Amino acid sequence: MTAMAAWNQRLLPAVRWLPAGTAMRRWLYQTRFRAGKYHCGYSGVYGGFEAARLALPPGLAGFDHDAMADIDHYTTTAGGFEPMPATEYPVLFWLREALDEGARTLLDLGGYVGHAFRQYDRYLAFPEDFRWTVFDVPRITEAGRALAGKEAAQRLRFTNAVDEGCGMDILLAAGSLQYLSENYLQDRLSAWADRPRHVIVQRTPLHARRSFVTIQAVITRARQVAFCPYSVAERAGFINGMLALGYQLVDSWEKPRSLDVPFHPECHVETYSGLYFRLKAS
Known part of the structure; x- marks a missing residue:
């Protein structure tokens, strides 16, 4: 049961008798949401990414903050990272295919540290000559460089310039497109004269019938709350945008994770998506 569902069961029945009950339930949820009571909670539906950005509640906005770049928990266990989830294996498979074809450069779009x-x-x-480049916001890339420096990770580098992806072999967007403006991926690819041959999209919410933007709340390890616009593309439109750029959809898979925006049942997303696109030979 999600935190929102549990809260509904405990609190909402108590206010159903009140006048304008739906309005009261909305107010109660908004009060708790703005106070940072829901990690990865969602609120509202907006006409676009910019409209959602302008409507962000008071607090940290986005991810370009020291509080969002906490890397201590990555160095407290052997290797620093959890075991590979089963839903990551399609990415491994297609990365291996790309490596076997000679790919040696990758842009990790919104790849954190x-x-x-x-x-x-x-x-x-x-391989030693492989270069993995993470694009992210400045505070995150600063933390990433510090961590990579401790590990002497020569194959890993960081950038704040997304257009460095032009000419690279692979573009990976794993759980990041929802934090970028609508059509961000297609817009960047369309601007590049030399597009990546391989594009892997992972852990991305795609809706069956509509595109929308909501606001997500994220609770940091220091118990601070950050708010950020969260965009969801319509699945067919997203795929068609890639096809129009000369890509073909080779594979797709799902991650068992749903998305619900309280009071907006029309925005329910049943599962998150993974997609692998390959650029057609010219």
């Missing part, structure tokens, strides 16, 4: 590199390297043993 490089955790995906470390996880996948355990299984794939990336």
Whole structure:
């Protein structure tokens, strides 16, 4: 049961008798949401990413903060990272295919401090000449460089310039597209004269019938709350946008995770998606 569902069971029945009960339930939820009571909670539906950004509650906005770059928990266990979840194996498979074809450069779009590199390297043993570049916001990449420096991770680097992805062999977007503006991936790819041959999308919410933007609350390890716009693309439109750029959809898979925006049942997403696109030969 989700935190929101448990809260509904405990609290909402108590206010159903009140006048304008739905309005009261909305107010109670908003009060708790703004106070940071829901980690990965969602609120509202907005006309676009910018509209959601302008509607963010008071608090940390986005991920470019020291509080969001806490890397201590990555160094407290052997290897620093949890075992590979089963839903990551399709990514491993297609990365291996790309490596076998000679791919040696990758842009990790919104890759935080490089955790995906470390996880996948355990299984794939990336070649010495392989270069994994993480694109993220400045505070995150600063923390990532500090961590990589301690490990002498020569194959891992960080950038704040997404267009460095032009000319790379692989683009990986694992759990990041929802934190970027609508059509961000297609817009960047369309601007690149030399597009990645391989594009892997992972842990991304795609809706069966609509696109929308909501606001997500994230609770940091220091118990601070950060709010950020959270965009969800319509699945067919997202895929068609990639096809229009010359890609073909080779594979797709699902991650058992749902998304619900309270008071907006039309925005329910049953599972998160994984997709592998390959650029057609010219």
